[in-house]
Amino acid sequence: MLLLANHDDNRFLLGNELIEIERGSFVTSELKLMDRWGWGKTKLRNFLELLQKDGMILKKSDRKKTTITIVNYSEYQPTQTTSKPRANHEQTTSKPRAYTNNNDNNVNNVNKENIPLKKEPKIFTSEDKEYLLAEYLSKQIAKRLNKPLKEEKDLQRWAADFNKMVRLDNYDLEEIKEVLMFSQKNDFWQTNILSAAKFRKQYLTLLAQMKRDKGKSNTGKKPNKFHNFIQSEDNQDLDAIADKRREEALKRLKGGG
Numbered sequence: 691m692l693l694l695a696n697h698d699d700n701r702f703l704l705g706n707e708l709i710e711i712e713r714g715s716f717v718t719s720e721l722k723l724m725d726r727w728g729w730g731k732t733k734l735r736n737f738l739e740l741l742q743k744d745g746m747i748l749k750k751s752d753r754k755k756t757t758i759t760i761v762n763y764s765e766y767q768p769t770q771t772t773s774k775p776r777a778n779h780e781q782t783t784s785k786p787r788a789y790t791n792n793n794d795n796n797v798n799n800v801n802k803e804n805i806p807l808k809k810e811p812k813i814f815t816s817e818d819k820e821y822l823l824a825e826y827l828s829k830q831i832a833k834r835l836n837k838p839l840k841e842e843k844d845l846q847r848w849a850a851d852f853n854k855m856v857r858l859d860n861y862d863l864e865e866i867k868e869v870l871m872f873s874q875k876n877d878f879w880q881t882n883i884l885s886a887a888k889f890r891k892q893y894l895t896l897l898a899q900m901k902r903d904k905g906k907s908n909t910g911k912k913p914n915k916f917h918n919f920i921q922s923e924d925n926q927d928l929d930a931i932a933d934k935r936r937e938e939a940l941k942r943l944k945g946g947g
Contacts, residue, residue, distance in 0.1 A: 691747070694718065695760050697767060704755060714763025717755045730860045814849035819863055820856070823870060824848035824886060830874040831884055848886035855890050869893065872900040 694716045701710050704717070711717060724734050738758075741747045748759040760766070814821040827848065828840040840848070855861045870889060873879040873896050883889045889896070 691716075691758065691760060692763075692766055694758075695763060695767075707754075709755075711757070712759065714767075715757060715759040717757050719756055724858060728857065730857055732860060811846070811850070812853070814846055814853075818849065819867075820849040820852040821845065823852045823867060827870065827874070827883075827886060827889070830880070834874075834880060851886035851890050855893065859890075859893075861893065865897070866893075869896050869900055872896065872903075 695714050696711050696716060697713065699711070699713050701708060702717075703709070709717060720731060720734060723729070724731060727734070729737075738747070738749055742749055746761055748761065750757045814824075816822065816825075824840075824845045828845060831837065832839045852866065855866055856863050873883045873889065873892075876899075879892075879896060879899075883892065883896075
């Protein structure tokens with residue numbers, strides 16, 4: 691976070707709004723921090739809450755942004771003096787910068803948070819479950835539509851989508867596998883789920899339908915006591931049953947009297 695924080699008071703444009711940011715603060719979002727650190731939403735929020743409770747940071751959020759201020763920032767990054775003439779400083783700071791809010795010494799004021807550093811993409815192998823899911827989907831589509839299997843670059847992209855479902859969406863991998871298999875056996879969904887990205891988009895709908903269909907099948911296979919009762923008396927004369935029970939109740943009452 692020290693690398694993301696502004697070393698001086700700063701201004702930058704966020705959309706059409708001019709934002710003023712203090713030394714030791716930076717503007718970000720949960721999604722950007724999740725992507726930067728490779729964390730899920732729950733883990734990120736717990737971490738930020740821990741830092742805030744410990745008095746290490748202050749966090750303010752609205753619909754557009756999250757502003758994080760590092761408490762006692764000057765203790766970590768003492769104010770540095772420069773030998774540049776004042777006139778030159780005024781020339782270079784008279785105009786607001788377009789969406790830059792961090793001021794690293796060694797990056798010439800490039801905003802690392804809003805211009806993320808490029809990361810080498812993860813290479814998935816057959817030992818990764820996400821890659822196996824991508825292969826399964828590719829084989830199902832190829833067999834059903836009589837088309838070639840997807841190329842390696844497509845499998846890598848699909849595996850990355852499955853990985854995002856676990857890492858960012860916090861879905862269970864075993865449940866993802868179960869729902870994927872359901873989608874490829876369902877007459878409607880097998881013609882619509884033709885990529886991992888589409889599967890991720892429709893995941894909650896697929897999950898709900900899978901559970902609903904399971905509930906229907908379980909109801910048919912394992913009737914409860916109420917169903918057994920209805921079936922046992924279904925073909926009997928209901929009036930006769932009522933009369934018989936009424937007589938038995940009267941005998942119990944007389945016997946008790």
